[in-house]
Amino acid sequence: MARKVKVGIVGMGQGGASIYKTLRSIEHIEITAVCDCRENAQGIKIAQLDGISTCLSLRDFLKVPNLDVIIEATGIEDVQKQIERDKEKSCAVIEAQGANLMMSLIEEKEKLADIKRLKGELDAILNSVQEAIEVAGIDGSIKYVNPSFSRVTSIPASRRIGNNIFEVSPNGALARSLRTHEAVFAHRAVVGGANVEVVANASPIVVEGKMEGAVVVFQPLTDIYKLMEQLKASNRVIDDLQTRINQISTSSYTFDDLIGSHPEFESALDLARKAAKSNTTILITGESGTGKELFAHAIHGTSLRLDKPFIKVNCAAIPETLLESEFFGHEKGAFTGALKTKLGKMELANGGTIFLDEIGDMNLYLQAKLLRVIQEMEFERVGGSQTIKVDVRVIAATNRNLLEMVKQGDFREDLYYRLNVLELRLPSLRNHKDDIPAYVHSLIAKFNRKFGKHVKGLTTRAEEVLMQYDWPGNIRELQNVIERAMVTVDEEIITHKQLLNLVDFPLTSQQEHTIEGLIPIEEMEKQLIRMALERYGNSVEGKKQAAKALRISLATLYNKLKMMT
Numbered sequence: 001m002a003r004k005v006k007v008g009i010v011g012m013g014q015g016g017a018s019i020y021k022t023l024r025s026i027e028h029i030e031i032t033a034v035c036d037c038r039e040n041a042q043g044i045k046i047a048q049l050d051g052i053s054t055c056l057s058l059r060d061f062l063k064v065p066n067l068d069v070i071i072e073a074t075g076i077e078d079v080q081k082q083i084e085r086d087k088e089k090s091c092a093v094i095e096a097q098g099a100n101l102m103m104s105l106i107e108e109k110e111k112l113a114d115i116k117r118l119k120g121e122l123d124a125i126l127n128s129v130q131e132a133i134e135v136a137g138i139d140g141s142i143k144y145v146n147p148s149f150s151r152v153t154s155i156p157a158s159r160r161i162g163n164n165i166f167e168v169s170p171n172g173a174l175a176r177s178l179r180t181h182e183a184v185f186a187h188r189a190v191v192g193g194a195n196v197e198v199v200a201n202a203s204p205i206v207v208e209g210k211m212e213g214a215v216v217v218f219q220p221l222t223d224i225y226k227l228m229e230q231l232k233a234s235n236r237v238i239d240d241l242q243t244r245i246n247q248i249s250t251s252s253y254t255f256d257d258l259i260g261s262h263p264e265f266e267s268a269l270d271l272a273r274k275a276a277k278s279n280t281t282i283l284i285t286g287e288s289g290t291g292k293e294l295f296a297h298a299i300h301g302t303s304l305r306l307d308k309p310f311i312k313v314n315c316a317a318i319p320e321t322l323l324e325s326e327f328f329g330h331e332k333g334a335f336t337g338a339l340k341t342k343l344g345k346m347e348l349a350n351g352g353t354i355f356l357d358e359i360g361d362m363n364l365y366l367q368a369k370l371l372r373v374i375q376e377m378e379f380e381r382v383g384g385s386q387t388i389k390v391d392v393r394v395i396a397a398t399n400r401n402l403l404e405m406v407k408q409g410d411f412r413e414d415l416y417y418r419l420n421v422l423e424l425r426l427p428s429l430r431n432h433k434d435d436i437p438a439y440v441h442s443l444i445a446k447f448n449r450k451f452g453k454h455v456k457g458l459t460t461r462a463e464e465v466l467m468q469y470d471w472p473g474n475i476r477e478l479q480n481v482i483e484r485a486m487v488t489v490d491e492e493i494i495t496h497k498q499l500l501n502l503v504d505f506p507l508t509s510q511q512e513h514t515i516e517g518l519i520p521i522e523e524m525e526k527q528l529i530r531m532a533l534e535r536y537g538n539s540v541e542g543k544k545q546a547a548k549a550l551r552i553s554l555a556t557l558y559n560k561l562k563m564m565t
């Protein structure tokens with residue numbers, strides 16, 4: 001590294017201070033010492049803050065060894081003389097005027113360095129942008145084109161720069177901007193030897209309020225079209241994926257979620273477990289609410305298709321006119337309202353399982369189509385001609401008697417046998433009431449979590465009530481009753497009274513007992529009390545009337561009611 005030039009300054013008033021500030025930032029200059037007889041001179045303070053040695057007497061200053069240059073900024077003749085007399089021989093003296101000239105030269109040099117830096121940055125930007133750029137002076141002389149200009153127009157920079165824009169492109173955006181002194185937007189033109197169609201924007205270049213020239217930026221329309229096409233294609237893919245995501249659900253149930261120990265239930269469970277790993281088509285039958293859908297989920301969730309879609313189609317819920325398109329999808333424009341191509345459930349289920357709920361409600365036309373899909377695993381979208389191949393496992397469910405429907409001609413026999421490769425018959429809850437306590441236990445745990453409650457169980461009487469009921473809505477109905485009881489319960493135990501408010505239990509149990517012909521007297525008494533309260537109401541007045549009708553005192557009625565809870 002070159003040796004630094006050691007400089008000292010005498011006179012640290014305004015002039016000396018400004019020289020000091022300029023010199024201290026120059027790399028190869030070292031300010032060794034400064035001098036002023038006034039301690040509070042502006043420059044002395046600054047130098048002190050910078051840690052530079054400061055002298056209050058000229059004599060001390062002139063003792064500082066090895067100074068290369070002394071800048072004399074006092075302008076006082078005596079001072080100049082003393083410096084000349086006592087300085088080291090090798091040390092040069094520059095007077096304030098000379099120093100100021102030097103300062104302005106240094107400042108200009110720095111500005112030049114800044115401009116060079118800026119130009120370097122600008123060049124890097126202009127060279128890397130994809131858009132073509134051309135600059136012309138106010139007289140039209142072309143001063144600059146970037147590399148993209150030559151790429152787009154096939155005109156090399158050397159053949160363009162120096163020409164006049166008013167001659168080579170008199171009607172272009174750049175010439176127009178120069179003529180009008182205004183910006184030009186979205187100007188379409190054909191440029192260069194390549195005859196490329198471009199879209200251009202041009203603006204005046206204004207320096208300190210004066211127009212010096214103009215710049216045009218353009219890019220080929222093909223690039224824009226290409227980008228638009230790519231955007232459209234990407235949007236189509238996104239739409240398609242969105243539709244799939246909206247329609248696909250995977251299954252997270254397994255057989256562990258199924259409760260029940262009745263032999264009929266267990267044999268259905270056993271069969272389902274065995275069938276899960278194969279691809280066999282399964283027909284699940286049973287009354288509404290017996291768990292057909294839960295079984296289908298568990299079969300899928302235990303099968304090798306576990307990670308693939310589980311698609312449910314409720315054949316009873318879709319209008320007949322839409323069933324075909326729901327199943328097989330449709331091409332854009334296949335019918336009025338078919339604005340986009342839509343994938344059908346069969347295609348969405350590809351690789352996974354389709355669960356055809358309420359299959360007994362499918363019309364005969366669609367039954368024929370479904371048969372073909374199950375047999376050949378291929379179909380066409382509505383309005384389409386391309387054959388689509390899929391690999392889908394079919395699980396169907398119904399609460400109707402399909403065999404009876406076959407006899408009546410309402411269900412295709414061939415489809416029935418095709419679906420009924422394996423039948424899982426789910427028992428009605430009234431036929432496996434022994435499982436009720438287990439269901440209730442699991443439901444209470446589930447709803448405790450859901451409602452943040454701490455219910456521990458049911459009274460024996462409440463459990464009896466549940467066991468006596470017929471459960472036409474099966475497990476779903478039981479679930480609803482327990483949920484509603486849990487919403488209203490304040491205690492830790494659900495009482496039979498709460499349940500009686502939710503379902504018409506007494507009447508049902510009464511019917512059951514009447515059919516059997518026997519009923520304990522105690523039970524009969526309770527039922528009579530309930531009937532009386534139902535008729536007259538639970539208020540004090542109602543109880544008075546009930547007691548009167550039952551020919552017992554109000555106190556006896558209260559006693560009996562206490563025993564009943």
Ligand SMILES: Nc1ncnc2c1ncn2[C@@H]1O[C@H](COP(=O)(O)OP(=O)(O)OP(=O)(O)O)[C@@H](O)[C@H]1O
Binds near residue numbers: 289292295479
């Ligand atoms: N074995 C079971 N163990 C635990 N919960 C069950 C069981 N079976 C059914 N459920 C619950 O009962 C409710 C009804 O079940 P699901 O919807 O599967 O019945 P479904 O037979 O398909 O009814 P539908 O014929 O009306 O469609 C569900 O909330 C389900 O979780």
